[in-house]
Amino acid sequence: MSQSTQSNAIQSVRTQNFSRTGWFPIILVTLLLNSAWADSPRPIAVALLEDDTPVFRDYTEEQHLGFLLGLEYLTEGSMEWQGRPVSAHPVPAGGWFRDENYLPDAHELPDFSIWIAPVQARYAHRAMQYGQAYQRLTLVPASPANQLPVAQYDLAFRTFYRWQDVEAGLYEWASEQEDLIWVSAVDSSVRPDFFRVANIDVSPRSSGASVIAEVDDLARLMKNPALGSTWPVLLDWLPMLSDDVGLASQNMYFWLPDLASLVPLREFSGLQGLTYYYYDLPNNDANTWLVRTMLERHDRLPSHYVVAGMTAAMALLTAVAEADTVDAEQLAAHLPDMAWDSPRGVLSFTAAGETRQPLYRTELRLQRQLEWARPVELDGQGPYWTQP
Structure with missing residues (x-):
């Protein structure tokens, strides 16, 4: 065998041996790494x-x-x-x-x-x-x-x-009153009991003044009128509801959606409010x-x-x-x-x-160190649970 042929043969044997043994550690490490990657939790x-x-x-x-x-x-x-x-x-x-x-x-x-x-x-x-x-x-x-x-x-x-849960929770609470005036949006999901509840539908074109006039007319026909509303605009008309219509704060029921809405309510201690969160509730x-x-x-x-x-x-x-x-x-x-x-x-x-989720029945309390009215959960009421 020539020296060139012998050299080629030796190289061939070395290549075969490496293919049998040299690649194995590399393949094993790769498989282990892939296995570890596959087993690790996805981010x-x-x-x-x-x-x-x-x-x-x-x-x-x-x-x-x-x-x-x-x-x-x-x-x-x-x-x-x-x-x-x-x-x-x-x-x-x-x-x-x-x-x-x-x-x-x-x-x-x-x-x-x-x-x-x-x-x-x-x-x-x-x-x-x-x-x-x-x-x-x-x-x-x-x-x-x-x-x-x-x-x-x-x-x-x-x-x-959900807004319909808010309406249902507030209506369930307010309708405990014997004489209730319910103010709701035209697309409201709550349909009041017309035999017991006086209903006023409002639309984006409704003005607060026109709704106040309707509330006043209905309140005059009732012995002890109460008002319930999820219409945020009506909160701006609370002074007129109180002074002109004569509704007491404890006979008005509103949805209290955020902290900012509590600022203009500072003067209406006793107002009944349904809320799903306040910074110390729950x-x-x-x-x-x-x-x-x-x-x-x-x-x-x-x-x-x-x-x-x-x-x-x-x-x-x-x-x-x-x-x-x-x-x-x-x-x-x-x-x-x-x-x-x-x-x-x-x-x-x-x-x-x-x-x-729970919606909380609260009563607004005046705290002089606060710039807003503080909603306090009513004792013994418990939360209204949405989506039973």
Whole structure:
């Protein structure tokens, strides 16, 4: 055998031996790394869908602030949950939000399995539609509109209150009065008992003065008239209802949607108010932490949109911990009947994607050191639970 042939033969043997033994450690390491990667929990990555239109921009920022605070609260600042890294990614609303005639492809949508819907109802609705079509779990923290059809979508869940629940809760409470005047919107989901309740329908074209005149006419026919209303405009006419119509504060029942609405009510101690949150109601650890953190970092109390965002974050992390997945469809299948803690107390989802939550019967009290009227839960009343 020539020296050249012998050299080639030796090289061939070495190559064969390496193919048998030399590649094995590399393949083994690769398989182990792939196995470890496959076994490691997938990160919790969330798209915060931003609405930058006037008015709703501020609400959206508040909601997303609350969501981030909720992540921080449950992860104790580590941004890691059950071994999974947690992150939230602001995503500006593009053409697929704004243009009703534009149908995006999947690659144009946020590439995260979990979406937080915008505050504005029509944008939240569109997010739910696309989320359902492309398998994104969509949480709706702050869109109380009556006609937002969460139940049509298996992957959509609303963590905020529904307006029809507010109406039902306030009406159930106010109708305990013998003589009730009920003021409601034309598209109200509550239909009063016309044999016992005098009903006044209002529309966007109704003026407060015209409604006051109708209330006055009806009140004159009643022995002890009471008034119930979810129409926010009527709060501006409380002085006239009190002074001219003669309704006592304790005989008026209103929805108290946020802290700002309590400022003009400071002079109406005794007014009956239904609310789903106040900064010291309910009294629980999550609410205490939220209030303290907002005061320390922002020198203000949390708005309802901040509370809504934090509630959504706590629902999501609870679901991930219990279902041990971030897959949209598996999470959606797990969410119905799941209970979770929130600044508003213990909540749970219905099969239709709505939230069972407490609404509190309160009475406004005057505290001179405050610039607003303080709602205090009435003893022995207990909360009104939505979506039984």
